[in-house]
Amino acid sequence: MKKRAIRIRDRGAVSHRRDADILMEQPGDFVLVNRGVLRSFVMRCPDGCGETLTINLDARTDKAWRFYRKRNQISVFPSVWRDTGCCSHFIIWNHVIVWCDKYWDDSDVIVEDEIELRRKVLSVCTKDWLHYTQIAEKLDEVPWDINWACSQLVRRANALVEGKDKLRGFFKLP
Incomplete structure (x- = not known):
């Protein structure tokens, strides 16, 4: 049975995508392709299927994921959802692979x-609804961290209110 990576x-x-494969040995290994600007995040599929994924980080070329290096941890936003092969769906959040x-x-x-x-x-929330990605953008923070912090402020402190249904992921002051 294949073993999923957890980190x-x-x-x-x-500097070139073709040079990445030889550096990756196990599920979850990744290499950054950088030619003056981050181009892609190449990783051995963390599902253990053996395939290599190339996640575009360069918005000049196509749909691009956001790459974050904060507090010495790496995150990618949004989630990675493979619609072929093993069809895995996961989040890369602070060096951890969170399986969806x-x-x-x-x-x-x-x-x-x-x-x-x-x-x-x-400090940035008001009585108006803000999506956690908007809050993250204002604070220059990782969206996953902000969603987590907002959820904590709802559940533990009643300091924020989260929207329901179509407003899920939106937060405001009570």
Whole structure:
């Protein structure tokens, strides 16, 4: 049985995509392709199927994912959803692979400076609905971290309200 990766493993950077494969040994290994600007995030599929994924980071060429290196951790936004091959769906969040399966488990993710992050979130929230990606953009933070912080402020402190149905992922002050 194939073994899924639970973390990504940085194997370096190259200037051409063709040079990445030899550096990756196991599921979750990744190499950045950088030619003056980040071009792609090449990774061995963390599902263990053996395939190599190339995630575009260069918005000049096509739909692009956002790459974050914050607090010495790497995140990619939005999620990666393979519609071919193993059809895996996952999030890369603070070096952890969060599987978007039947049961969401982000317990391995460590959000550093969480008190400061919640304080920053509250500093930009108002009585108007804001999507967590808008909050992340305003704060120059990782969207996954902001969604987590907002959810914590809803559940633990009743300091924010989350929208329902079409407003899910939107937050405001009560």
